[in-house]
Amino acid sequence: MLEEIKSIKKAPVEEYYVPGHRTCAGCGPALQYRLVAKAAGPNTIFLGPTGCMYVANTSYGCGPWAVPWIHAQITNGGAVASGIEAAYKAMIRKHKTDAEFPNIIVMAGDGGSADIGIQALSAAFYRGHNILFVAYDNESYANTGIQTSPTTPYGAWTTFSPAGPVIPEGKKLMPKDLPKIMAHGHPELKYLATASLSYPLDLMNKVRKGLNANGPAFLYIHAPCPKGWSFPADKTVEIGKLAVETGMFQLYELDGGEYKLTYKPRELKPVSEYIKYQGRFSHLQPEHIEKLQQFANQRLKEVGIEAVAAPAE
Amino acid sequence: MAERKFLNGNYALAAAVKLAAPEVIAAYPITPQSSIVEKLAEFVSNGELEADFIKVESEHSALAACYGAASTGCRVFTATSSQGLAYMAEMLPYVSGNRFPVVMAVANRGLAAPWTIWGDHQDAVSMRDHGWIQLHVENAQEALDTCLQAYKLAEHPGVLTPVMVCLDGFVLSHTEELVEVPTAEEVKGFLPPYEPMHAVDMNNPTTFCIGAGPDVFTEYKYSQQLGMEAALELIPEIAAEFAEKFGRNHGGLIESYSCEDAEYILVSMGSVTGTARVVADQLRSEGVKAGILKLRAFRPFPIQAVSQVIKRAKGIGVLDRDYSYGNEGALATEVKAALYGSDVRPSVTNFIAGLGGRDILPSDIREMFAVLERSVSQPGSVKPVNFVGLRWQR
Numbered sequence: 001m002l003e004e005i006k007s008i009k010k011a012p013v014e015e016y017y018v019p020g021h022r023t024c025a026g027c028g029p030a031l032q033y034r035l036v037a038k039a040a041g042p043n044t045i046f047l048g049p050t051g052c053m054y055v056a057n058t059s060y061g062c063g064p065w066a067v068p069w070i071h072a073q074i075t076n077g078g079a080v081a082s083g084i085e086a087a088y089k090a091m092i093r094k095h096k097t098d099a100e101f102p103n104i105i106v107m108a109g110d111g112g113s114a115d116i117g118i119q120a121l122s123a124a125f126y127r128g129h130n131i132l133f134v135a136y137d138n139e140s141y142a143n144t145g146i147q148t149s150p151t152t153p154y155g156a157w158t159t160f161s162p163a164g165p166v167i168p169e170g171k172k173l174m175p176k177d178l179p180k181i182m183a184h185g186h187p188e189l190k191y192l193a194t195a196s197l198s199y200p201l202d203l204m205n206k207v208r209k210g211l212n213a214n215g216p217a218f219l220y221i222h223a224p225c226p227k228g229w230s231f232p233a234d235k236t237v238e239i240g241k242l243a244v245e246t247g248m249f250q251l252y253e254l255d256g257g258e259y260k261l262t263y264k265p266r267e268l269k270p271v272s273e274y275i276k277y278q279g280r281f282s283h284l285q286p287e288h289i290e291k292l293q294q295f296a297n298q299r300l301k302e303v304g305i306e307a308v309a310a311p312a313e
Numbered sequence: 314m315a316e317r318k319f320l321n322g323n324y325a326l327a328a329a330v331k332l333a334a335p336e337v338i339a340a341y342p343i344t345p346q347s348s349i350v351e352k353l354a355e356f357v358s359n360g361e362l363e364a365d366f367i368k369v370e371s372e373h374s375a376l377a378a379c380y381g382a383a384s385t386g387c388r389v390f391t392a393t394s395s396q397g398l399a400y401m402a403e404m405l406p407y408v409s410g411n412r413f414p415v416v417m418a419v420a421n422r423g424l425a426a427p428w429t430i431w432g433d434h435q436d437a438v439s440m441r442d443h444g445w446i447q448l449h450v451e452n453a454q455e456a457l458d459t460c461l462q463a464y465k466l467a468e469h470p471g472v473l474t475p476v477m478v479c480l481d482g483f484v485l486s487h488t489e490e491l492v493e494v495p496t497a498e499e500v501k502g503f504l505p506p507y508e509p510m511h512a513v514d515m516n517n518p519t520t521f522c523i524g525a526g527p528d529v530f531t532e533y534k535y536s537q538q539l540g541m542e543a544a545l546e547l548i549p550e551i552a553a554e555f556a557e558k559f560g561r562n563h564g565g566l567i568e569s570y571s572c573e574d575a576e577y578i579l580v581s582m583g584s585v586t587g588t589a590r591v592v593a594d595q596l597r598s599e600g601v602k603a604g605i606l607k608l609r610a611f612r613p614f615p616i617q618a619v620s621q622v623i624k625r626a627k628g629i630g631v632l633d634r635d636y637s638y639g640n641e642g643a644l645a646t647e648v649k650a651a652l653y654g655s656d657v658r659p660s661v662t663n664f665i666a667g668l669g670g671r672d673i674l675p676s677d678i679r680e681m682f683a684v685l686e687r688s689v690s691q692p693g694s695v696k697p698v699n700f701v702g703l704r705w706q707r
Binding site: 042043044045047055058059060061063065066067068069070071072073075076078079080081082083084086087088089090091093094096099100102119120122123126127 | 336337339363364365367368369370371373374375377378379380381382383384385387389403404407513514515518519520521522523524525526528529
């Protein structure tokens with residue numbers, strides 16, 4: 001049982017995601033990885049489906065983990081985790097190991113969770129394996145050069161959704177809502193939460209709740225990407241905060257069948273405050289920004305926050 | 314005491330898997346494989362087999378779950394056929410490259426399109442280059458025995474290479490034969506518990522399948538070839554040890570029949586070998602010096618063993634239940650390559666038969682030998698590749 005971390009000062013000093021990676025300056029996914037590993041502790045196996053947190057971390061002979069790590073393929077984080085979990089259960093039952101049942105954590109990007117990886121993810125949760133599946137969302141296929149994924153926001157520029165005279169807003173589709181997909185329709189689900197690297201204490205405690213849940217737990221972590229979203233590398237935490245304060249990302253958990261908002265912005269800021277720092281939205285016209293605002297309002301409403309139409313600057 | 318039972322090939326394989334006692338089984342249903350895993354599900358359900366059976370949502374995940382389970386150092390099993398094997402294709406080199414000794418049964422079936430559920434070797438043969446050992450069996454007893462040998466082979470520290478145990482769809486998978494099932498005690502003496510060289514360990518954290526640059530990638534691939542070369546030595550040794558313990562020998566890398574003085578030899582793989590032997594006997598009684606060479610190992614390919622047996626004959630036929638489009642049957646290419654380094658090189662004629670489950674009749678095999686005789690008596694009169702019994706041709 002992992003104890004609740006009462007304050008950021010009481011967070012463990014030990015690190016299990018350590019130097020040795022080659023992520024970009026200000027990398028959001030790397031920041032959240034460090035927090036997840038810190039919260040999980042030493043009795044942990046990390047699985048890395050293909051994505052930034054695989055590619056940028058696996059230079060030969062130079063991995064950044066102080067715990068065991070295995071590559072899963074981008075399709076199948078859920079399946080590889082299922083195999084490891086079943087193996088440990090069987091080996092413990094057959095007295096073939098004296099190891100304690102480990103924390104089995106899949107660290108998948110939005111492609112490896114919401115897109116090509118969703119089949120194996122959903123199946124693992126349906127079967128009820130005792131794993132924590134982290135979907136760190138940097139809202140694009142970033143390690144292949146910023147192509148659109150199903151969680152890329154409406155209006156964002158990517159190399160697959162460039163803005164042009166015929167398609168002025170860039171990406172035309174609204175993003176998939178992965179945590180809602182996971183929350184509804186997986187009867188064995190034991191715990192689900194969203195988190196942001198900009199709220200580290202909340203994030204670490206959600207990791208621990210997920211690992212204590214004794215069954216499939218899903219954690220959806222917002223992880224801003226300076227390169228893919230075109231913002232300065234020292235603004236990652238600030239951008240993460242703005243996403244929450246403008247309602248573009250909501251922090252909640254689903255525990256024992258009850259939704260609970262874990263952070264409610266005191267005063268909602270308009271979405272324009274969030275996008276103005278990001279080059280990927282720089283081509284948007286007022287009508288596009290209004291559409292994005294409507295999207296945020298709708299998502300907020302779904303978690304019980306009535307948006308007050310804040311005046312644009 | 315070993316028990317004699319009527320079992321089809323799939324149930325014989327399931328009986329072998331029960332004896333090998335894997336910790337994890339992960340599989341997805343596909344014809345004609347399904348009944349292997351259905352039987353294993355029964356064993357798990359009634360307590361005869363202490364294993365976790367993961368009912369995955371796809372073949373890709375079946376092999377992915379085996380890959381994960383194998384990383385912890387336990388024994389695993391999966392099975393598939395045809396499109397299912399094709400769907401696993403991405404995972405095949407991940408398993409072999411990580412040197413995980415997974416054993417997989419492949420109930421061989423043709424590949425669509427047009428869609429077919431019936432047997433041929435296209436599925437396994439088209440996965441030739443993914444670093445898996447492929448052993449093809451001739452009957453249900455051989456399926457059982459080869460599965461036990463496969464675990465011993467795959468888990469050998471010098472091999473650490475996954476093995477496909479291939480049995481012909483329906484002809485073997487669904488046809489009952491009298492099969493001897495050894496006891497768990499007997500098997501214990503032959504197949505010891507798996508001792509992994511590398512496994513996930515919290516006390517000694519390591520990474521599995523990290524990226525490798527051009528400076529080291531080749532060495533990883535080279536080491537896989539060394540594993541295959543070790544398998545080439547060990548397959549006959551393990552078969553001999555098995556024969557000593559259980560009294561059955563289905564051949565090591567190959568099994569030759571009446572080949573010593575044969576003028577005409579047909580190379581075959583899988584269940585058709587039995588029919589071919591009967592025809593060879595008939596031809597012998599008629600004065601034709603016919604022989605049959607069964608390929609048991611398709612990978613590693615036994616170049617030396619094959620060329621030693623066939624090089625003194627006059628005409629060699631190669632029966633392929635597969636096709637490498639744009640060239641010829643895959644076995645034919647392999648057999649010709651085996652002869653390249655030989656001091657004498659008989660002519661090689663390729664026969665394509667038994668695709669998509671079409672029966673290969675004794676009369677078809679007689680005709681193949683007739684063609685072989687013509688290929689020698691009238692050089693140039695025979696086509697290098699012959700589709701047997703074509704009902705339509707240009």
